[in-house]
Amino acid sequence: METKIENWREKELSIEEVFEKYPEIPKIVILKTDVHRRGYILSEKAQDLFNKGDYQSQADTIFGKKEGENKIPIGLVFRDGTSLVGGYYTNYGIRDPYVIDDIDGKFFLTDNGKVYEEVEFWREPDFYRKKTSKGTPMGEVVNVRPQRLNVAISRVCHFWDKPGEGCKYCNVGINGIDSVKKGIPDLFDYDEVAEAVAEAVKQKGRYAMIMVTTGSILTGKKVFDDEVDEIIKAFEKIKPIFKTNDLKVQLIASAYDKEQLKRLKEATGIIGYTSDIEVMNKELFEWICPGKAAHIGYDEWKKRIFDAVEVFGEGNVNSGIVGGVELAQPNGFKTEEEALEKYLAEAEDFAKHGVSIAYIVWGVCGIFHNQVVPSLDYYVALAKGLNEINIKYNLKPYFDDYRRCGNHPNTDIGRIYW
Numbered sequence: 001m002e003t004k005i006e007n008w009r010e011k012e013l014s015i016e017e018v019f020e021k022y023p024e025i026p027k028i029v030i031l032k033t034d035v036h037r038r039g040y041i042l043s044e045k046a047q048d049l050f051n052k053g054d055y056q057s058q059a060d061t062i063f064g065k066k067e068g069e070n071k072i073p074i075g076l077v078f079r080d081g082t083s084l085v086g087g088y089y090t091n092y093g094i095r096d097p098y099v100i101d102d103i104d105g106k107f108f109l110t111d112n113g114k115v116y117e118e119v120e121f122w123r124e125p126d127f128y129r130k131k132t133s134k135g136t137p138m139g140e141v142v143n144v145r146p147q148r149l150n151v152a153i154s155r156v157c158h159f160w161d162k163p164g165e166g167c168k169y170c171n172v173g174i175n176g177i178d179s180v181k182k183g184i185p186d187l188f189d190y191d192e193v194a195e196a197v198a199e200a201v202k203q204k205g206r207y208a209m210i211m212v213t214t215g216s217i218l219t220g221k222k223v224f225d226d227e228v229d230e231i232i233k234a235f236e237k238i239k240p241i242f243k244t245n246d247l248k249v250q251l252i253a254s255a256y257d258k259e260q261l262k263r264l265k266e267a268t269g270i271i272g273y274t275s276d277i278e279v280m281n282k283e284l285f286e287w288i289c290p291g292k293a294a295h296i297g298y299d300e301w302k303k304r305i306f307d308a309v310e311v312f313g314e315g316n317v318n319s320g321i322v323g324g325v326e327l328a329q330p331n332g333f334k335t336e337e338e339a340l341e342k343y344l345a346e347a348e349d350f351a352k353h354g355v356s357i358a359y360i361v362w363g364v365c366g367i368f369h370n371q372v373v374p375s376l377d378y379y380v381a382l383a384k385g386l387n388e389i390n391i392k393y394n395l396k397p398y399f400d401d402y403r404r405c406g407n408h409p410n411t412d413i414g415r416i417y418w
């Protein structure tokens with residue numbers, strides 16, 4: 001059970017104070033970041049309303065059903081159309097979560113009795129409850145955000161194969177291994193995936209793009225060769241559904257070498273490549289992401305992302321980080337000031353090589369479930385700093401902006417300045 005921070009509201013700037021400190025950052029982005037940081041729960045009335053709606057719930061995820069009477073939301077949609085992924089209060093218990101209340105039949109975010117914004121939940125897409133020709137519910141084969149189709153190649157990240165090598169903030173690996181233990185195959189059936197994608201795109205106007213991702217597959221002649229092969233095999237099934245060679249697809253995958261990147265681009269036609277460095281500091285990367293460090297290493301992972309710019313072009317490559325994990329203890333930075341300074345300097349090095357950084361708000365889980373996420377002040381300063389770096393280096397990663405993703409505080413403010 002996580003530790004609660006006593007009187008946490010007295011120990012950090014309140015959201016009103018953060019609004020005042022950063023007048024140039026839209027309040028809605030600051031609020032959304034704070035909801036991500038602290039999580040949310042539903043009042044009884046709001047839960048009743050949610051249960052009756054046609055919303056996507058956690059029961060539909062690829063990792064199986066959550067038991068219980070109440071449906072558990074999978075994400076929120078804000079007034080500006082951006083989405084918040086997850087966030088339902090689970091183990092954010094170190095600070096109080098926001099409460100979503102039902103006010104006159106609408107959902108509102110509230111905190112400490114104050115009403116903030118109206119929010120919506122993700123609507124279930126039309127194809128979700130249909131079945132593939134093999135009888136699998138399509139919602140178990142392909143999942144979605146409000147504006148994006150998410151295609152996964154594999155359910156498992158093989159950095160978890162060797163005990164102690166999974167990333168310490170991650171529970172994807174544990175969930176994947178559990179699903180395989182239950183007899184669910186490691187790889188998705190690409191025929192079923194293609195059927196689900198074909199059915200999904202019949203809902204005209206819903207999707208802006210497709211994101212393809214996979215857990216790391218370490219086998220092959222070279223590390224990740226099999227991963228690249230699997231992605232290509234999946235694309236052979238999916239691509240004929242579309243009438244273009246340049247698919248608006250963002251691939252989020254392992255760090256490939258140049259030969260693998262070229263092979264992938266040629267065979268698939270994808271336009272955007274993301275490989276997550278996760279932690280922008282060599283020593284901390286080695287502590288927090290031991291599998292990535294052991295198989296590739298920080299410097300090589302970084303070099304491979306830089307090389308990808310040659311293959312995909314500037315503005316088409318970025319790297320994700322888990323914002324805040326750099327302050328995990330005992331080895332992380334000791335102050336938010338130090339973390340911010342070191343992080344922005346390292347992000348600038350990525351930008352100089354044509355790579356922008358997108359951060360997600362760290363939700364504590366996995367081996368790090370007892371850690372404490374940083375202050376809202378830190379998260380806003382990080383978003384502002386990263387956005388300013390993008391402006392300075394003229395980086396416009398449209399494939400991962402607020403419209404197409406909406407899960408990164410720094411790209412959420414990207415639109416204000418361009």
Ligand code: SF4
Pocket residue numbers: 157158159160166167170171172173215216289
């Ligand atoms: S690479 Fe790390 S963060 Fe990504 S799924 Fe594997 S263990 Fe989790």
